[in-house]
Amino acid sequence: MPITTQSAVVPAKDAPFEIRELELREPRPHEVVVDVAAVGVCHTDIIMQQQFFPVTFPAVFGHEGSGVVRRVGDDVTKVAVGDHVVMGFASCGGCRNCLRGLPSYCQAYYEWNFAGRLPDGTTSLSDGDGEVAAHFFGQSSFSRQALCSERNVVRVDPTVDLSILGPLGCGVQTGAGAVLNSLDVEAGATIAVFGAGGVGLSAVMAAVVAGATTIIAIDVAPQRLDLATRMGATHVIDASRSDVMQQLSALVPEGLQYTLETTGRPEVLVQAVDSLMVTGVCGTVGASPMGTTAPITMNNLIFGRTIRGICEGDSVPEIFIPQLIELHRQGRFPFDAMLTSYAFEDINKACEDATSLKVVKPVLVF
Template sequence: MIRAEQNSRSSMQMTAALSHGPHSPFTLDTVEIDEPRADEILVRIVATGLCHTDLFTKSVLPERLGPCVFGHEGAGVVEAVGSAIDKVVPGDHVLLSYRSCGACRQCLSGHRAYCESSHALNSSGARTDGSTPIRRDGTPLRSAFFGQSSFAEYVIASADNTVVVDPAVDLTVAAPLGCGFQTGAGAVLNLLRPEPDSTFAVFGAGSVGLAALLAARAAGVSTLVAVDPVAQRRALAEEFGAVTVDPTTEDAVEAVRAATDGGSTHSLDTTGIGSVINQAVTSLRARGTLAVVGLGASTVEVNMADIMLSGKTIRGCIEGESEVSTFIPELVELFTGGRFPIDRLVTRYAFSDINKAVEDQASGRVVKPVLVW
């Protein structure tokens, strides 16, 4: 629950993109943001990626809940830290990701993406005490999205979702490592873990799918397949070494089987579409594994006899099953070393053009919009 009353802590003004419900565009408005509390970090945002999760959440929160500040792929420079923060200092360049408590069974077993407090920390619209770091004319705004709400000039972040990077790293390219690129790459490197002699197919070659494709290539997998109806995305996947399939003109199952000598050993669905997930399962070879990362269909029809008799596995996966403090630096190293060319996926937009970025992403004209201040 969002607390109506706020404490009297000092704050400063900034510009943020406000969501007003499913059917309205984002608007830029002047809002107030708190100074960091003892366990918080104030970050000036340089860039933030536009992720499907932002738009999905916008589509399901009704207008009656009031304006919200989304954004969860922030990158920027630390402006101030609270008294309890000891591993981040003003001036540090940082990438922001999801929050986790660090104390529950999932966190302690190394699976922070499945933190038992994830909803409260990432999607409740407030801090855990019910207060919000962002207000407009003194009225609380739903914010603290993924512990950041980075569709804004500044954010309040925490030690558990802040990763320091080399100042030489281009933040306008690296920002999506906080979620989208991390989700695709992590599903491959942390969950599926293909070997060089594996075969990998991705269904949906948007930013998550292409990041997964690049990660599989970096892992040495030589047989790569990308299934997507958008010609521009298929062309990019081909440049990355993949065989491509247009599901609007080809039988996707047969095409994947043909390209992988009988079926993929590892596949990833990024679409969340029931019929596509079915194709991905069917096109696996015996004992193959499908990871699903897309929000969408709540129910999917699959052939259970095929799954049982062929020993196939379907696994859900969020945030690439990553430990952000170690995995994001690994991805940064792959990028700076030339083995993970995510710069090929990014199109930059002025922050004021956020609605144009939304349109271009939805139409398939761009793969990954990044908003730049």
């Protein structure tokens, strides 16, 4: 039978979240229903509320959920009722990139993660007025129950606190994966991370794991830079008080081997590219409004510099998320230090505090 659930609904562009009772349909073959324990609030949720990307309303967002499997559809073999899981992004599993082990570059990534409906045009959520757009990143976990494919759940150790694990599904694996998977930062390397939010701080921690010896965090919020230092950054730059390029040149005169741009701001991407050494690599993960461009100096690229677009940290979640959990267990990846808990009903306050830089990473706990 369908499940009555509470969800945080965005009724229109720029409208605040409203807690509503919705109906969640039964899982179909290869689908599971998860009782959500906690869900991270990601910058992507907020920009979708602002309609940076095309989206239909009313809609339920949320894409960093963790919880316990409540129901399973036919033919589900990956998880069972009672399993603890983290929910990540969705992918088709059958295209060329999925088959190559690159699910974050699924040929149908948009349809599975941003369309508000499944590829067959259906949605799992509804209310008395009709259908509600769902399946955001394959889960729409701003809800007490979430329906997703067995492909985008990762079974985790049931002894680990579920209330901290949700952000591993997107922001944390994006930042950490950008360093460890995409850029493949080596021991002794130099790296600057532009933006010390949840993604950027995850990158800082991953750079420590990788053995980088110069790790520079750049932001405009002093409290975030303090946290970056505690997490292993060797240097920090307050972009609101100093010239970033001068500071970087003084710290690494020959230029950086690696940079990571997490803000989605064109002028910051330009800085991240211009601060590279010859043959240096800039990774970019920040989301911008559709059509945003950046004025890159083309001659900088001729001399072996690379700009590398990165989605979800090139992660295969079933492999990478358990690795991050084990690093956390060993005390080598203290991502929980950047989390702040909120009650589900305080979702608008959580988004406001994240946007104003009062907190780094809000997590809604049920």
